[in-house]
Amino acid sequence: MASDRQTAAPALAHALSAAAQGFPVIPLSPTKLPALRSPHRDTPGAPPCRGACGLPGHGIHDATCDPLAVRALFAAAPWATGYGIACGRPPHHLIGVDLDTEPAALYDLAARHHFTIPRTVTVLTPSGGRHLWLTGPPDAVVPNSASRLAPGIDIRGAGGYLVGPGSVTARGAYRLAPGTPHLPPAPCPPALLRLLAPPTRRHPAGRPTRAPAHGEGLIRFVLAAPEGQRNTRLFWAACRACENGLGDTLAGALITAAVRTGLPEPEARATIASAARLTHASRRT
Structure with missing residues (x-):
């Protein structure tokens, strides 16, 4: 337990630093999964809840930039050894390009679709891969995908999260690549964004969307x-x-x-x- 606490302290510090830069965060366990279990796990058939019940344990829906709320989440999960950064959330609308190995497949994709891969925040993973951080426009909803663009290229978008740098998992630590710690996330190239985001669907005029009633x-x-x-x-x-x-x-x-x-x-x-x-x-x- 002492070693868990020693690992959790820097994880919280890294999470607070990310939150201060506008990245919503949640605590992660050594398995890279959200550290807090669902409060509805013992209620079979419970309606879907995205945190409206007021309790933590809703995965990415718990993600916050508020430092006091971040501390409260980590206090509820003292075994957390890392943190996740919610993608697709304001203000950055983060898009994560998860590369299994060296970025050869991404460079090939860029050559075929005529875009340049920008210099941006890059996180090295314990398995030898890397995460590229890009930003998207507020009206673009980028879905998560695995090897849809090309083998070895996964995308983390709305509803997904990236393991933050400084996290320690069962397989090792995530760290910022040399030369990238002081870079801001670069805007996603328009040609790449067209590959990632389906066309925006507009609601017909006069048909309001229903708001959830569970407050x-x-x-x-x-x-x-x-x-x-x-x-x-x-x-x-x-x-x-x-x-x-x-x-x-x-x-x-x-x-x-x-x-x-x-x-x-x-x-x-x-x-x-x-x-x-x-x-x-x-x-x-």
């Missing part, structure tokens, strides 16, 4: 906040509500719940407004 868990999450975590929990819940299309619907109930825990109403309203601004601004980035 009770977020309210319970705020009500259960201990002293010292009231504002953090409210901010986290408000961000999840906005992301799920429930921002306006739940704002009043979340403020009421926060006030019941002892948070002053003006502070609660300011926190809700801050969460809404952050979420809306991230979607426009």
Whole structure:
């Protein structure tokens, strides 16, 4: 257990550093899987939940840039030895190009489709492969794929995650390639993006999309906040509500719940407004 704690401390430090740069993170176990188990694992047939219940353990849906929330996730998973970075999320809309070995297949793809591979953040994996970090436009939804573009090229997009540099897994450590630590993720070349992202589907005019109706868990999450975590929990819940299309619907109930825990109403309203601004601004980035 002591060795786990010694490994978890740098994992948390690396995760906090990534979060400070705008990369949403979650703790990972040595197997590279999310470290926190689903809170619904003992409830067969439970409806799909993406974190609206207010509990951690929803994999990539737990990913956050908030430092207090990151610390809380790692505190709940002291066995974590690494961290995952959510792809497709604002503000970077990260796209991961996962190469099994040397990038020969990617260079061949670039030559055939007439694009240049940009200099960008590159992470070396324990197996001898590498991850290239690219950014995409907010309106492009890049799906995950395995060897669809070419053998040995996997793509991490919306709903996927990359193992962050500094993580330690059962097979070894992930580290930044020389010459790339200070590079920002480069924009995905348009020709490559056309290969990765299907055409955007537009909803017919006059047909609104349905927002999820499960917000009770977020309210319970705020009500259960201990002293010292009231504002953090409210901010986290408000961000999840906005992301799920429930921002306006739940704002009043979340403020009421926060006030019941002892948070002053003006502070609660300011926190809700801050969460809404952050979420809306991230979607426009």
